[in-house]
Amino acid sequence: MTQPLNIEGRLTEWLLRSFALLALAFVLARWGYAWWQDPSRGTLLLLIVSESYTLALVLLARRAERRDLSLPAIAATLYATGFVALLTPSGTQAHAPEWVGASLQLAGLLWQFSAKVALGRSFGLLPAQRGLVVRGPYRVVRHPIYLGYLIGHAGFLLVNASPRNAAVLALLYVAQVVRMRREEAVLDDAQTGYRAYRRRVPWRLIPFVY
Numbered sequence: 001m002t003q004p005l006n007i008e009g010r011l012t013e014w015l016l017r018s019f020a021l022l023a024l025a026f027v028l029a030r031w032g033y034a035w036w037q038d039p040s041r042g043t044l045l046l047l048i049v050s051e052s053y054t055l056a057l058v059l060l061a062r063r064a065e066r067r068d069l070s071l072p073a074i075a076a077t078l079y080a081t082g083f084v085a086l087l088t089p090s091g092t093q094a095h096a097p098e099w100v101g102a103s104l105q106l107a108g109l110l111w112q113f114s115a116k117v118a119l120g121r122s123f124g125l126l127p128a129q130r131g132l133v134v135r136g137p138y139r140v141v142r143h144p145i146y147l148g149y150l151i152g153h154a155g156f157l158l159v160n161a162s163p164r165n166a167a168v169l170a171l172l173y174v175a176q177v178v179r180m181r182r183e184e185a186v187l188d189d190a191q192t193g194y195r196a197y198r199r200r201v202p203w204r205l206i207p208f209v210y
Helices: 007-036 042-060 071-085 099-120 144-158 163-190 196-201
Strands: 003-004 066-068
Touching: 007 042, 007 071, 042 071, 042 099, 042 144, 066 163, 071 163, 099 144, 144 163, 163 196
Parallel strands: none
Antiparallel strands: 003 066
């Protein structure tokens, strides 16, 4: 259910921002230490950069005009914010050289950076109404930031494969699909012109696929 800006909504958003701050501290501590132990693992360093950048932007995002406070939206958002705590740098197998995974991560990071520049401070955690953006990467897919995450996580998993990491990331993209659908429901309900934008850009995440 979408709700206007109110005390409950502000409290939920600040609790999620606090959770993001804790997740950021965890990323820097655990994954920073893992990379310090083996600096040749560039994919670990790029995971730190990518996740820290995302979490830092969450803390700076502007408040939403309307937000989705439904249980599926909150549960998916919590998982997408803290999933990195479930990944592990140990007991993994590389299916490609480190530079291949790192290259994919860098490509994903650059793509999501361009999308976040286009989005500005409209970036946030919960599915919400923060304004309609249709420029830059948003001309290709409706959720280009998620596409950047997907490319980067594919690169990470390629070099740091394990059943646990694969399961964590698979569940993450179930959560991301929930978030995408909830975001679109909020925008459909509140943003004039969003339905026309959906007709112009039919793909949510991957061109010609989904």
